[in-house]
Amino acid sequence: MLGIIKGKSEPEINNMNVAKKLWLRLSIERKTRIYSLTIITIVIAVGVFNMFIIGGSVKGLGKVQSDLSKCVNVQTAFEEENAALEKYIRNDIDTNKENYEKACLHTRACITGLPYSYRDIGSERYARTWRIINAYDYYESQRNEVLDEVLMGELNQKIYDLYDMQNCIYSYIQDLTKITVKEGSLLYSMKEVIIDRLPFVLVVISVAALFLTIAFGRLLSTTVTRPLKMLAGGVHDISEKRFDKEDIKVSNEDEIGELVDTFNIMKHAMSEHITTLKENKELTDRIHEEEMEKLEIEKQLGLAKLDLLQSQINPHFLFNTLNVISGMAELEDAETTNKMIKSLSHLFRYNLRTSSQFVSLSQEISIIDDYMYLQKMRFGSRLMYIKNIADDLDTTSITVPAFLLQPVVENSIVHGIAHIEEGGRIELSAYKKDNTLYIKVMDTGAGMSRDKVDELNTKSISVTQEHAGIGLYNVQKRISSLYNDSEVIVESTMNKGTTVTICIRY
Incomplete structure (x- = not known):
């Protein structure tokens, strides 16, 4: 040719x-x-x-x-x-x-x-x-x-x-x-x-x-x-859901040419429509999943509030009673008893006055200090508490959710230090980097298995009503619901200890 x-x-x-x-x-x-x-x-x-x-x-x-x-x-x-x-x-x-x-x-x-x-x-x-x-x-x-x-x-x-x-x-x-x-x-x-x-x-x-x-x-x-x-x-390809095939190209300018052009336009429109339907379905599934998670969080928060109400039976009576005991201990020159009662009183006062959801980081750290003092009175020399707060961190202007650190510290003591006869060390550190606040709670306790760590990091652990609001799982849920792109990372090694890092991006 x-x-x-x-x-x-x-x-x-x-x-x-x-x-x-x-x-x-x-x-x-x-x-x-x-x-x-x-x-x-x-x-x-x-x-x-x-x-x-x-x-x-x-x-x-x-x-x-x-x-x-x-x-x-x-x-x-x-x-x-x-x-x-x-x-x-x-x-x-x-x-x-x-x-x-x-x-x-x-x-x-x-x-x-x-x-x-x-x-x-x-x-x-x-x-x-x-x-x-x-x-x-x-x-x-x-x-x-x-x-x-x-x-x-x-x-x-x-x-x-x-x-x-x-x-x-x-x-x-x-x-x-x-x-x-x-x-x-x-x-x-x-x-x-x-x-x-x-x-x-x-x-x-x-x-x-x-x-x-x-x-x-x-x-x-x-x-x-x-x-x-x-x-x-081309029709067969569409019936097989193959929309990625090249367009049909013909040189005709007659009815067949018009039919082929219309078919190509219809194929692209159908492909876009199907893609839109898939995206809408994925979005609907994601929204449904988020709604289910929100309902679960609300349920857990409701249970936590119920437990909190149950634990706050006549708190004013307990608080006033502690003040009377503290005054008598001071009259009797019992300084240690007086300090323990004041620390416990601070915890009650913090519980009573913190009706808002957020508090300053300095308040949260102060409560941890009181809580750790009481725990040291319990464990004695078996428990060591170290605090490492960055000098350039303005803890008074930074706000965090109330009762954010206490459940983490409590887990470190109950599930980590308490199981070791010689005791261990808990270190609280906080610093800020690239608009992200990092708060770490490290212990030298018993540690956890890899499967347990994976469950915590994937948020798939089952939480019973007894631990709702005070466990690590509840902390993870609160962080993910209150902040975007924030997370709680758990790192642990058996018989060496556990580190929980709370990352809050502002």
Whole structure:
């Protein structure tokens, strides 16, 4: 194909491109009509060609046969005329006369019917025919004159001259017949060659017509059938939910081209619609999950409040009683008892006054100090408490959720230090980095297994109502619900200790 295109000039290639564009713009109905008309035209052209070749050959041979037949008719008629003349001369009766006159008229008619067109018969036949006509005209005049004399009983030399004229005319007719036969033979030889080659010519024409029909059919298939197959494949891809396939590309500018363009637009719209539905479903599932988590948090907070209310039975009475005991201990110079009572009193006061959800970090650390003092009174030298607060950290201006650290410190003591006979160390540190507050509670207690740590970090641990509001799980829930991108990270090693890091991003 490239060789054919390279062999063509630029104007021819441009004409081919223009013809291709015009064909692609035609509607399917017009393409079908053109294809049908082309097939009909080919069939008619082949039929007309066959009729022309065969008809021309038959017509030519028929004309030769007709001309030859006319020559034979002239010869036969002239012979019959001569025979009728002899019979009439010998026996002068009405029947012979009538037959003679009819024979003369027939001969004249046959001679008149000879082809006498110079263009059709050529110079040689025209000359022979002209000589026959003129000779017969002269013979006819002499014949009538001699016949009158013979019938009157005057037999003379003219009758023999008449016979000589008959022989001469007869020879003229034979010459014309021979020339006609010769020309007919030549024409037949020419026609015979054409007729012999006619099957081959018909085969060539039929093959050419078949090739043209196939080429036109392939063109119609390329511009109609193939795009429809591609469109069917695209529909199958959509049925298999394969929307990532490339768009169908065709050169048609007819109904199929419009159909393919519409299909591509529909495919993209359907893909976007399905993607939107998936995103909406994911968003709905996420919202539902968040709502369930929120309900769970609210449930846990409700239980925590219930426990808090249950633990706050007449707190003012307990607080006032502790103040009385503290005063008596001071009067009795019991400083340690007095300090323990004051620390416990601070815890009660913090519990009573902290009705808001957030407190300053300094307040939260102060409560941990009081709580750790009471625990040290319990565990004695087995418990060591270290506080490491960054110097540049403004604890009074930073707010945190109330009772954030106490559950973590309590877990370190109850589940870490208390299980070790020699006790351990608890270290509280706080610092700020890149708008993130880091609070760490580290202990050198019993530690936890890897599975337990994974449960805590993935927030999948089951929390009973007894521990609601004071456990590490509740701290994690409060941080995740109150802050975005904040978390509680648990790190632990068996028999070495645990570190809980609270990361609050502001």
